[in-house]
Structure formats: structure tokens, C-alpha cells
Amino acid sequence: MIDLKLLQKDFAGFSAKLMRKGVSEALLNDLKEKNETLKIAKVAFEELQAARNAMSKEFGVYKREGKDINELKARIDANNVKVDAALEVQRQAQVALETLAMTVPNAPDDSVPDGADENDNIEIAKVLTPKEFSFTPKEHWELAEQNGWIDFERGVKLATSRFSVSFGMGARLERALINFMLDFNRERGFEEVSVPALVNRQALEGTGQLPKFEDDLYKMDGLDLFLIPTAEVPVTNLYADEILTADELPIRMTAYTSCFRKEAGAAGRDTRGMIRQHQFHKVELVAMTTPDTSEAVFTQMVGCASDILTALELPHRLVNLCTGDLGFGAAHTTDIEVWLPGQNQYREISSISNTRDFQARRAKIRYKNGKKNEFVNTLNGSSLAVGRTLVAIMENNQNEDGSIDIPKVLKPYLGM
RNA sequence: GGAGAAGUGGGAGAGUGGUUGAAUCCGCGCCCCUGCUAAGGGUGUGUAGGAGCAAUCCUACCGAGGGUUCGAAUCCCUCCUUCUCCA
Numbered sequence: 180m181i182d183l184k185l186l187q188k189d190f191a192g193f194s195a196k197l198m199r200k201g202v203s204e205a206l207l208n209d210l211k212e213k214n215e216t217l218k219i220a221k222v223a224f225e226e227l228q229a230a231r232n233a234m235s236k237e238f239g240v241y242k243r244e245g246k247d248i249n250e251l252k253a254r255i256d257a258n259n260v261k262v263d264a265a266l267e268v269q270r271q272a273q274v275a276l277e278t279l280a281m282t283v284p285n286a287p288d289d290s291v292p293d294g295a296d297e298n299d300n301i302e303i304a305k306v307l308t309p310k311e312f313s314f315t316p317k318e319h320w321e322l323a324e325q326n327g328w329i330d331f332e333r334g335v336k337l338a339t340s341r342f343s344v345s346f347g348m349g350a351r352l353e354r355a356l357i358n359f360m361l362d363f364n365r366e367r368g369f370e371e372v373s374v375p376a377l378v379n380r381q382a383l384e385g386t387g388q389l390p391k392f393e394d395d396l397y398k399m400d401g402l403d404l405f406l407i408p409t410a411e412v413p414v415t416n417l418y419a420d421e422i423l424t425a426d427e428l429p430i431r432m433t434a435y436t437s438c439f440r441k442e443a444g445a446a447g448r449d450t451r452g453m454i455r456q457h458q459f460h461k462v463e464l465v466a467m468t469t470p471d472t473s474e475a476v477f478t479q480m481v482g483c484a485s486d487i488l489t490a491l492e493l494p495h496r497l498v499n500l501c502t503g504d505l506g507f508g509a510a511h512t513t514d515i516e517v518w519l520p521g522q523n524q525y526r527e528i529s530s531i532s533n534t535r536d537f538q539a540r541r542a543k544i545r546y547k548n549g550k551k552n553e554f555v556n557t558l559n560g561s562s563l564a565v566g567r568t569l570v571a572i573m574e575n576n577q578n579e580d581g582s583i584d585i586p587k588v589l590k591p592y593l594g595m
Numbered sequence: 596g597g598a599g600a601a602g603u604g605g606g607a608g609a610g611u612g613g614u615u616g617a618a619u620c621c622g623c624g625c626c627c628c629u630g631c632u633a634a635g636g637g638u639g640u641g642u643a644g645g646a647g648c649a650a651u652c653c654u655a656c657c658g659a660g661g662g663u664u665c666g667a668a669u670c671c672c673u674c675c676u677u678c679u680c681c682a
Contacts (some may be wrong), residue, residue, distance in 0.1 A: 182628045222645065225654040232654090235666040239613040248665080422605095422642085552642075
């Protein structure tokens with residue numbers, strides 16, 4: 180949730196930031212107006228309510244003293260009609276404002292470059308150099324099928340398109356990767372947590388997937404429960420509605436979950452292979468901390484994800500997302516793209532975002548700063564998407580005969 | 596699945612219609628006294644929103660949402676959660 184107080188206080192400044200993210204001026208004006216309307220409605224209601232409280236108190240005194248209450252009762256009744264009306268006005272104003280405000284994305288940081296889409300993202304750094312192949316490297320689905328690691332047809336048979344099944348070393352590598360990543364993150368100070376794969380509406384509103392992106396979520400029939408699109412949702416919401424103490428911050432967590440996405444807007448993209456699946460494994464990093472330390476934690480998280488790829492000897496690059504490619508809740512995001520020789524391009528494998536207080540404001544995650552309660556900053560990032568990591572290993576470590584070298588760091592996890 | 600009980604502030608725990616936003620204890624903050632591996636005294640201590648330079652004041656919140664009432668933590672209804680007993 181954006182800071183409506185800030186919008187009210189510095190409309191020009193704050194709305195300029197939101198307009199960089201494509202929020203229309205008309206919407207912002209509407210928002211400002213609805214906020215003012217609510218304020219006025221609240222004051223009106225509260226004044227009437229105060230009058231009622233005072234008269235009710237008086238009523239008690241009258242009764243005790245045995246005075247005649249008829250005249251007072253008449254006044255109270257008249258006032259109550261107004262109270263009810265004012266309450267209704269206030270309610271409607273509240274709903275109108277919230278409905279609108281919940282659909283407004285986070286304001287990008289000033290450091291975020293302007294741009295329309297992923298083509299305008301700015302490369303920050305390259306890590307490791309892609310190796311030269313003496314043959315034409317194959318794409319991962321070919322390698323996966325040749326090695327018997329992944330069966331795409333049987334996934335479709337069991338569910339529908341964009342589902343796959345891993346067999347043998349393919350399945351074992353996935354498990355090894357998950358364990359390796361969790362251990363790696365834990366050694367960097369992220370506590371491992373295991374969370375539900377189903378969450379309620381409130382949780383998804385807290386992290387910003389709802390109300391705007393319901394189309395991309397799997398919803399349980401007849402229940403207000405959804406399959407998580409990322410562990411970010413349950414893990415961030417662990418502390419929803421809580422007031423933390425400053426000395427327990429930063430809270431840093433890592434979690435492995437399956438993730439479920441309808442990929443509603445991705446028809447026709449990456450239909451082949453396991454780049455874009457409806458269900459995929461991911462190890463996630465989530466942190467909540469004070470505003471003055473969130474950038475340090477952010478840097479650590481990016482380092483964590485990048486270092487995992489380095490440990491796996493996978494060439495990758497860091498990219499600063501432009502305004503057009505930035506997610507709904509992010510103030511700024513660094514993507515990590517891994518080199519895929521089969522595709523001859525870098526592909527996203529991790530996305531690390533600082534949402535500042537955007538999610539905290541929605542989920543009401545606060546901390547005691549001296550006497551005052553303030554919103555924490557929440558951060559999240561993948562470290563990493565397991566399927567895509569497996570893809571990268573296959574494509575980067577392939578030999579001419581189609582065999583694949585197992586990364587050194589994973590061998591202990593495979594009993595090798 | 597059936598029967599019952601309960602959900603109050605950081606914690607424990609009072610409170611069954613009216614100066615109760617909530618006694619008391621513990622914890623925590625500050626001050627004082629005292630001085631040695633202590634203890635005592637005083638005082639303060641929820642959240643959100645609004646008015647005001649400020650002191651302060653107003654409104655809402657006692658699991659959630661409705662209802663009854665001039666007035667509800669207190670009565671009624673629905674839901675959620677927890678516990679106990681039964682299947």
C-alpha cells in the first residue's frame with residue numbers, strides 16, 4: 180500500500196514517482212479526492228458519535244437521579260438517525276478509497292531507470308565468462324529427454340500443459356539443489372522455515388498479489404484459499420499484524436516451496452521445456468528490517484543468490500530493472516540472469532526486490548522504533564529457482580555426446 | 596462427525612449493561628532511596644485515525660462480523676480459533 184499521508188502531503192512529488200510506473204494522473208487525483216472525502220466523512224461521524232456518547236452518559240445520570248428522560252431521549256434518537264447516516268457515508272468512502280488504493284503499485288526508487296520493458300533494464304555486472312563450446316550446444320529439453328531426466332509428456336498426462344516429471348538423476352539433482360541452496364543461505368544467516376503451500380486472501384493482499392493479480396493464481400474451489408505463487412507470500416506474512424522489537428531485526432529467512440502460477444499472461448512464451456511451468460520449485464529469501472538497514476540486507480541477498488550460481492560455476496549477470504519491468508510491490512529490483520548456451524542468451528533465474536514499506540503497510544508489519552511503531556522494510560528474492568538452475572546446469576555442463584557434468588559442490592549431496 | 600468450555604492490553608488475570616480503555620500482579624521505562632553479589636519507594640507503560648505549536652482533547656478497538664439498547668468487554672445471533680470429553 181502506498182503512503183496516502185505522503186500522497187496528501189506532497190501530491191506533486193509523490194505522484195510524479197508513481198507516474199513513472201505508469202499510474203495515471205487521473206487515478207492519482209481520484210485517490211487524493213477519495214482520501215479527502217473519507218477524512219471529512221470521518222470527522223463528521225466522529226462529532227456525531229461524540230455527541231451521542233455525551234448524551235448517553237447524561238442519560239445514565241438522569242436515571243440515577245430519577246429525572247425525566249423523555250426530552251433527552253428525543254434528542255438522542257434524533258441524533259442517532261444522523262449517526263447512522265454518517266456512518267454509512269463513512270463506510271462507503273472507506274471502501275471506495277481502499278478498493279482503489281490496493282491496486283496502486285509501489286513507487287519506484289529514484290535509482291530505478293526509466294524504461295518500457297526488459298530491453299531497457301541496465302546491466303550492472305557480469306560474473307564468470309561463458310565457456311566456448313567446440314560443438315553446437317543443445318537446448319535443455321533435448322538434453323533432459325536424452326538423459327531421461329525430465330519427461331514432459333507424462334507431466335501433461337498427469338495434469339495439463341506446463342507440468343513435467345523428473346526422473347532419476349534429474350529428480351535427485353533437484354533435491355540436491357534445494358538442499359544445497361538452503362544450506363548455503365542458512366550459512367549466510369537466513370533461518371530456514373517451512374510454510375504452508377496454501378494461503379488465504381489476506382496474506383496475498385499483504386504481499387500485493389491480490390486484489391490485482393487473481394487471474395494468475397490457482398484458487399481452491401469453494402474456499403478462499405490459494406496455492407502460493409512464491410514462498411514470499413507465506414514467509415513475509417509470518418509477521419503480519421505484529422509489532423517487532425528493533426533488536427530482533429533484521430529477520431532473515433529462507434524457505435523452499437513449490438510455487439504455482441497460472442501464467443495467464445504468458446500464452447505462447449517458453450512453451451517448450453521447463454523454463455515456465457505451472458508448478459516449480461524455488462528456494463526463497465525473505466527479510467524484514469529497519470529502513471536504514473534494508474539496502475545492506477538487499478545487497479547481501481543479491482550476493483547470496485549470485486554466489487550460489489558462482490559456486491555452481493554458472494555464468495550470470497546482474498540487471499537493474501527499469502520502471503516498466505518492475506513488479507507491483509517493488510521499489511527496486513535486481514534480476515540475476517543465468518547464461519544458457521543452448522538458447523544463447525541470459526535468462527532470469529532470480530529476482531531480488533526491496534519493497535520498502537509497501538508490503539509492511541499492507542500486512543501491518545511494524546517494529547518499535549523507540550516509542551513509535553514504524554513499518555519495517557520487507558525484501559524478497561529467489562535463491563534460486565530450482566528448475567531454471569537445473570536447466571542452466573544442463574546447458575552449461577553438457578558434453579558433445581549429450582552427457583552432463585555434475586557441479587562439484589553438488590556431489591556431496593548426491594553421495595558422489 | 597457429536598457434546599461442552601474458553602477466546603480481554605507484552606504476559607498472567609479481574610471484570611455480566613453506565614465516568615471500564617479496562618482493577619491487580621508480572622515484565623519493561625524513568626526517578627528517588629540505599630549501597631554491595633540484594634531490596635524498597637514513587638511514577639509511567641496498548642493500537643489506529645483525527646484536532647492543536649503544545650499541554651491536551653475527540654473517535655474506534657476486549658477473537659471476527661452482525662443485532663438488541665439512550666448506552667455493550669458485559670445480553671443475543673453467525674463465523675473463526677483453541678481446549679476437554681465422546682465417536
